[in-house]
Amino acid sequence: MLDIRYLKGVGEARAKLFAKKNIKTVEDLLYFFPRGHEDRSKTKQICACEIGETVCIDATVFSPVKETRIRKNMTIYSMIISDETGGMTVVWYNNKYVKGQFKTGDEYIFYGKIQASRQKRELVNPIYEKRGRQRFTGKIVPVYPLTENLTQRMVQGAMEQALEVAGPLEEYIPKDIRERYNIAELNFAMRNIHFPADFNSYEIARRRFVFEELLILQLALSMRKADIHQKTRAPYTDTACVQEFIEKLPFALTGAQERVIDELCADFQKSRPMNRLVQGDVGSGKTVVAAAAMYVTVKNGFQAAIMAPTEILANQHYETFSAFFAGTGLRICLLTGSTKKKKELYGQIAAGEMDLIVGTHALIQKDVAYKNLGLAVTDEQHRFGVSQRAGLAGKGDNPNVLVMTATPIPRTLAIILYGDLDISIIDELPPGRKPVATYAVGENMRKRIYAFLEKHLREGMQSYVICPLIEETEKSDLQNAVQIKEQLQRVFPGYSVGLLHGKMKAKEKDAVMEAFIAHQIDILVSTTVIEVGVNVPNSNMMIIENAERFGLSQLHQLRGRVGRGHDQAYCILFAHGNNDVTKKRMETMCMSNDGFYISEQDLRLRGPGDFFGTRQHGLPDLKIANLFADMDMLKLAQEAARELLETDPALQQPANAGLRKRVQQVFQPEIAMN
Ligand code: ADP
Ligand code: MG
Numbered sequence: 001m002l003d004i005r006y007l008k009g010v011g012e013a014r015a016k017l018f019a020k021k022n023i024k025t026v027e028d029l030l031y032f033f034p035r036g037h038e039d040r041s042k043t044k045q046i047c048a049c050e051i052g053e054t055v056c057i058d059a060t061v062f063s064p065v066k067e068t069r070i071r072k073n074m075t076i077y078s079m080i081i082s083d084e085t086g087g088m089t090v091v092w093y094n095n096k097y098v099k100g101q102f103k104t105g106d107e108y109i110f111y112g113k114i115q116a117s118r119q120k121r122e123l124v125n126p127i128y129e130k131r132g133r134q135r136f137t138g139k140i141v142p143v144y145p146l147t148e149n150l151t152q153r154m155v156q157g158a159m160e161q162a163l164e165v166a167g168p169l170e171e172y173i174p175k176d177i178r179e180r181y182n183i184a185e186l187n188f189a190m191r192n193i194h195f196p197a198d199f200n201s202y203e204i205a206r207r208r209f210v211f212e213e214l215l216i217l218q219l220a221l222s223m224r225k226a227d228i229h230q231k232t233r234a235p236y237t238d239t240a241c242v243q244e245f246i247e248k249l250p251f252a253l254t255g256a257q258e259r260v261i262d263e264l265c266a267d268f269q270k271s272r273p274m275n276r277l278v279q280g281d282v283g284s285g286k287t288v289v290a291a292a293a294m295y296v297t298v299k300n301g302f303q304a305a306i307m308a309p310t311e312i313l314a315n316q317h318y319e320t321f322s323a324f325f326a327g328t329g330l331r332i333c334l335l336t337g338s339t340k341k342k343k344e345l346y347g348q349i350a351a352g353e354m355d356l357i358v359g360t361h362a363l364i365q366k367d368v369a370y371k372n373l374g375l376a377v378t379d380e381q382h383r384f385g386v387s388q389r390a391g392l393a394g395k396g397d398n399p400n401v402l403v404m405t406a407t408p409i410p411r412t413l414a415i416i417l418y419g420d421l422d423i424s425i426i427d428e429l430p431p432g433r434k435p436v437a438t439y440a441v442g443e444n445m446r447k448r449i450y451a452f453l454e455k456h457l458r459e460g461m462q463s464y465v466i467c468p469l470i471e472e473t474e475k476s477d478l479q480n481a482v483q484i485k486e487q488l489q490r491v492f493p494g495y496s497v498g499l500l501h502g503k504m505k506a507k508e509k510d511a512v513m514e515a516f517i518a519h520q521i522d523i524l525v526s527t528t529v530i531e532v533g534v535n536v537p538n539s540n541m542m543i544i545e546n547a548e549r550f551g552l553s554q555l556h557q558l559r560g561r562v563g564r565g566h567d568q569a570y571c572i573l574f575a576h577g578n579n580d581v582t583k584k585r586m587e588t589m590c591m592s593n594d595g596f597y598i599s600e601q602d603l604r605l606r607g608p609g610d611f612f613g614t615r616q617h618g619l620p621d622l623k624i625a626n627l628f629a630d631m632d633m634l635k636l637a638q639e640a641a642r643e644l645l646e647t648d649p650a651l652q653q654p655a656n657a658g659l660r661k662r663v664q665q666v667f668q669p670e671i672a673m674n
Contacts, residue, residue: 172658280426282560302374
């Protein structure tokens, strides 16, 4: 595969920028799909251009560029262009590069936005290309999902070359499948997904890649399921012992918890390993269900391990389980990145001197060996990659596998996408929970919200303030959290404001969290690291800044941090931008406290591109398919996958070799998000 640096204009520095988008080879680049297109294929006559439009104009330079300095740091470069229908001023701000560029009489294609200046139309900051030497005008041009530093022009240019140098790509969807499902050929599709001849060709191209992506996903899942079904393990001999555990609990289980525990025990009695997903809303009490399963496992002579996505959560689990199992003689240990004397602990785990191992990714490090792992639990599975989940299971001899999530996906989808897992649902909350009162507000309400917060603090309560942190722009967002902290400290000088973010060391995080629990901190400004975390019942108000930048399931998850005590809890969403989707999303949050409903809306209202991502749902990162909009396609892909595997269950025929390679890539190690 060709390195991206092979392309002209892509050197060391630019390759780094591409790498940030996970683009390292020319092939990666080709699979970096646009989020939309600009139609620059038709030119418009100057007389017909209207204010506010973005247009392509084919015109002649009428006067050379004039430089006008209006103030320090602001110089305008302008010139006049004309076609047979009229003239227009072109304006660039602070772009001294255009100065020597144009000669009177030269013919150019301009592309830019028409704006009004004192009632006159002006073409502002257009791009331009000499007539006859056009690359990115006169056609439909892709627009890529970019953030900082990489420009559209850079990617467009690189893409154009990539399509050339990659040569004819080898088709890997077998011909008969393509014909039966009416799927375009790879080379046609690749060209037209980026630089479509027309919008119809784009649709045909997109259809192919959606099909391809979903087909590969389906193949991967089906093959894995077939794999799992071949595994065997000896059933547990005693599952009735779960009653001992249940009787000692300080509360009565909900009906749903009891049902799910029964389902787990039934699995334990089978002669193949359990492979089960437990979905349950935030606060539905998944931990105790896992504890019951672990208890039974240990009583049957095996070890049990539970992996949590953060150190804070692992610590909390460790404490919870220590309390649950007090007096049972179960030997529990905690293994995280900051565990001291790891070697000693490894020795105890390997010797079977520990029954229950609670930890983070540290549990799947290569040095960790278990004596006889009978149950591998992954909590908040959406935070882990598929391979990390598999990594824990791989530490035992076909252990039972339990994964738990609070960001459920609708059942119809779950059945298709988690084809390899059985599903249990905890659809009942413990008694006495009050829904969190949620309000979406604009900036104009900030004073009133702060007054409300002040009253809340005066009553001796605490509050969270959450700021977004999106991977690509970490730096500026981090600053954002710091700024918000400082601002709040100014507004509330009598109270202590703390800060928690993902870039802090585990120790620092813990110290802040402990100070918050001890009420030495009144307002905790935090990024989403708080999402899965510790219960602080005295903190029952949460303010979320830039709420529009979060996925709905994530907002719901965050909101689940409050409302754990007896008093009415509040969640305030500061949302900016008033587009319809944002409005609907915020409405959903205000009217519903049901994680299942919210999750469905989340997927339905997903913004363009990957903005709200599928990751929050633990689904593989889909580049182009939208699971709701492309549901029909998903069904077709499922059918095609079944057909393929019927005749070639391990995809070993030469015609399927390309597909097999892609399927393997789906399960290659992924990096955990956190
Ligand atoms: P989640 O499903 O979000 O992981 P947890 O397992 O952390 O939820 O449970 C949330 C809280 O509810 C915990 O404090 C737990 O002890 C409590 N809890 C769980 N089940 C019950 C129950 N049946 N009755 C009362 N409280 C419960
Ligand atoms: Mg939990």
